[in-house]
Amino acid sequence: MTEAAPLTNSAPSKSTALLEQRTPPRRTPPPREGSxxxxxxxxxxxxxxxxxxxxxxxxxxxxxxxxxxxxxxxxxxxxxxxxxxxxxxxxxxxxxxxxxxxxxxxxxxxxxxxxxxxxxxxxxxxxxxxxxxxxxxxxxxxxxxxxxxxxxxxxxxxxxxxxxxxxxxxxxxxxxxxxxxxxxxxxxxxxxSRWFLITTGFGALFMVAAKRYSEAVQMAGEAGATRALLTEYTTGYLRFVWQLAAGVAVLGYCLWALEEGGTHSSVLPWRQLSVVAFILAVLRYAVFADRGTAGEPEEVVLGDRALALIGLVWLAMYGLAVTPW
CATH class of the missing domain: 1.10.357.140 (UbiA prenyltransferase)
Structure with a gap:
């Protein structure tokens, strides 16, 4: 009497078939044109x-x-x-x-x-x-x-x-x-103008230092800072830099606005009045710098309606101050 031949798994089990249905074969995406x-x-x-x-x-x-x-x-x-x-x-x-x-x-x-x-x-x-x-x-x-x-x-x-x-x-x-x-x-x-250079230069330093300060605050306690120097700067020092730069920028702008002999005559002293809007803009931006959320300057300005509105008012006043009528 001959022994029965052992059964072979010639057909896949139900679980294997179900698994194959659930996991379709991977396809390598074609390279994008113009990449x-x-x-x-x-x-x-x-x-x-x-x-x-x-x-x-x-x-x-x-x-x-x-x-x-x-x-x-x-x-x-x-x-x-x-x-x-x-x-x-x-x-x-x-x-x-x-x-x-x-x-x-x-x-x-x-x-x-x-x-x-x-x-x-x-x-x-x-x-x-x-x-x-x-x-x-x-x-x-x-x-x-x-x-x-x-x-x-x-x-x-x-x-x-x-x-x-x-x-x-x-x-x-x-x-x-x-x-x-x-x-x-x-x-x-x-x-x-010397006032243009002072105000623009220190205004730029204010925003750059505020951005670095925000990065340092956000990366505090985390390994691998985005910038190597963030591990060497202290948040106190970066705060000092942006506060100092903001103060000098405001001072330079005030000296320009209060300088005798306006560029154009007008009904209202738009040069002097624009100081209010400029200071308000700096103070508003400093709120985000102090919170450590002053990232990209354009995102801060466009992302805050109040700051954008103050900026538009300042632009209007400045335009009236330098435009001949």
């Missing part, structure tokens, strides 16, 4: 380009903004400064690619993620910088390419080493904002 170009654009930080609107600051302060020549020249300067800033971002991300790959957030940047080759980021950044300088030499007064070259040199030095130097990092970032505000005046041959 390289999109990665380059993302690396150039389009959201940061709004800062370059500061190129209109000096012409607006002088009441020489709304002319065809001024608007055309300022559009050109905006494009040149944006190209320089984009070049710095591309070179910075290429240089920091290895370090960014170990960071929980920065590892998603296109260069760190491998979406944009490091060599290509360097090349595009260098080409943008060269084209911006060449265009400035060809199309603008000599002081404009000189300022753009100084900006590029300063920002590249910042990326390489100066961002690790206490206090110097704050000053260089604030100086970048000041250069944006100066370049429009240089492009149109407008003399830059």
């Amino acid at each position: 390289l170009l999109g990665g380059l654009v993302r690396t150039a930080r389009p959201k940061q380009w709004v800062k370059n609107i500061l190129v209109i600051a000096a012409p607006a302060a002088a009441g020489q903004l709304f002319t065809a020549h001024a608007l055309t020249r300022l559009a050109l300067v905006f494009a040149l400064f944006t190209a320089c800033a984009a070049a710095v971002y591309l070179i910075n991300d290429a240089r920091d690619a290895e370090a960014d790959r170990a960071h929980p957030t920065k590892r998603h940047r296109p260069v760190a993620a491998g979406r944009v080759p490091v060599s290509l980021a360097y090349t595009v950044g260098g080409v943008l910088a060269a084209l911006a300088l060449a265009g400035a030499v060809w199309l603008t007064p000599p002081l404009v390419p000189a300022l753009l070259a100084a900006y590029l040199g300063m920002q590249l030095a910042y990326c390489v080493s100066l961002k690790h130097v206490l206090v110097v990092d704050l000053v260089l970032v604030a100086t970048g904002f000041l250069m944006r505000a100066m370049v429009g005046g240089l492009a149109l041959g407008i003399p830059l």
Whole structure:
């Protein structure tokens, strides 16, 4: 009598079949078209380009903004400064690619993620910088390419080493904002008032220090600060810096507004009245700085209705003070 052959699992069990139905096979998504170009654009930080609107600051302060020549020249300067800033971002991300790959957030940047080759980021950044300088030499007064070259040199030095130097990092970032505000005046041959430089420079330092203070407060007690220097700055020191900078900015603006001999005669003393709106704006912004929630300046201004309204009132008063009637 022969033994019965053992049963074999020729058909899958019900549980196995059910599992296969619930977990469909993974499919590798096809590569997105234009991902390289999109990665380059993302690396150039389009959201940061709004800062370059500061190129209109000096012409607006002088009441020489709304002319065809001024608007055309300022559009050109905006494009040149944006190209320089984009070049710095591309070179910075290429240089920091290895370090960014170990960071929980920065590892998603296109260069760190491998979406944009490091060599290509360097090349595009260098080409943008060269084209911006060449265009400035060809199309603008000599002081404009000189300022753009100084900006590029300063920002590249910042990326390489100066961002690790206490206090110097704050000053260089604030100086970048000041250069944006100066370049429009240089492009149109407008003399830059000492009060304009003082108010703009220390106003920029106020916002930069407030942002660093907010980052330090939010990262307190957490390992791996977003910026290495945040572990060396104390919140007390950063608070002192933004308070000092705010005070000097307000003082500079008050001296401008109370200076004898207004630019234009009008029914009301709009120059002097604009001091109230300016101080209220600084005080309102300081609320967010004190709470440690003063991140990106544009997000703070646009995210708070009261601050945005105060800013509009100040713009209206300032416009009335410098516009001839």
